[in-house]
Amino acid sequence: xxxxxxxxxxxxxxxxxxxxxxxxxxxxxxxxxxxxxxxxxxxxxxxxxxxxxxxxxxxxxxxxxxxxxxxxxxxxxxxxxxxxxxxxxxxxxxxxxxxxxxxxxxxxxxxxxxxxxx
Amino acid sequence: xxxxxxxxxxxxxxxxxxxxxxxxxxxxxxxxxxxxxxxxxxxxxxxxxxxxxxxxxxxxxxxxxxxxxxxxxxxxxxxxxxxxxxxxxxxxxxxxxxxxxxxxxxxxxxx
Numbered sequence: 001x002x003x004x005x006x007x008x009x010x011x012x013x014x015x016x017x018x019x020x021x022x023x024x025x026x027x028x029x030x031x032x033x034x035x036x037x038x039x040x041x042x043x044x045x046x047x048x049x050x051x052x053x054x055x056x057x058x059x060x061x062x063x064x065x066x067x068x069x070x071x072x073x074x075x076x077x078x079x080x081x082x083x084x085x086x087x088x089x090x091x092x093x094x095x096x097x098x099x100x101x102x103x104x105x106x107x108x109x110x111x112x113x114x115x116x117x118x
Numbered sequence: 119x120x121x122x123x124x125x126x127x128x129x130x131x132x133x134x135x136x137x138x139x140x141x142x143x144x145x146x147x148x149x150x151x152x153x154x155x156x157x158x159x160x161x162x163x164x165x166x167x168x169x170x171x172x173x174x175x176x177x178x179x180x181x182x183x184x185x186x187x188x189x190x191x192x193x194x195x196x197x198x199x200x201x202x203x204x205x206x207x208x209x210x211x212x213x214x215x216x217x218x219x220x221x222x223x224x225x226x227x228x229x
Binding site: 004056108110111 | 120124151153158159160161162163166206208214216217218219220221222224
């Protein structure tokens, strides 16, 4: 019973490189959410996707950040030309449907990818 | 400004004590959830509350949703060191597509 799988767990990038973070939702879940967490802080919403559609990207910076959830394969959060300020833990969550998210299912989170920009 | 304000931000208590943490907002939520997060891991769902005034119990944890569905509290009875962690509330704001999180209460229970 695999949960939400994120990889890599840890990612080190030099300034200016690209970071690609992957998230495979739980089986049967069609909604994916990306959150960012800085040390000692809560989670900040970035983007909400369904298969092949971006539903809400209001929390994602307009430049350098993009996300996709293709018909086949994992969801990808891509950060181009990383800067030190991008260093954070990035969490992916999934839910079956919006309604089931509300009624006691909540979100299932992955273990996160810790990005360090050096 | 945070949509959800959690208090206190930090709480350090002795094993066996009781505690209450709060989650407040000026917005109305269709549902509100509490999560617990341990270092190096993702948040794990503890409970979802949906109905105003609702009270849910999970062993030594009691969750309450405010009558107006704008706030919630988490009460822990006889805290244990295993309760140590970051407690996050998250609200499903009416009209938004996703959950928004508070900054969390970082609880430390000393043996």
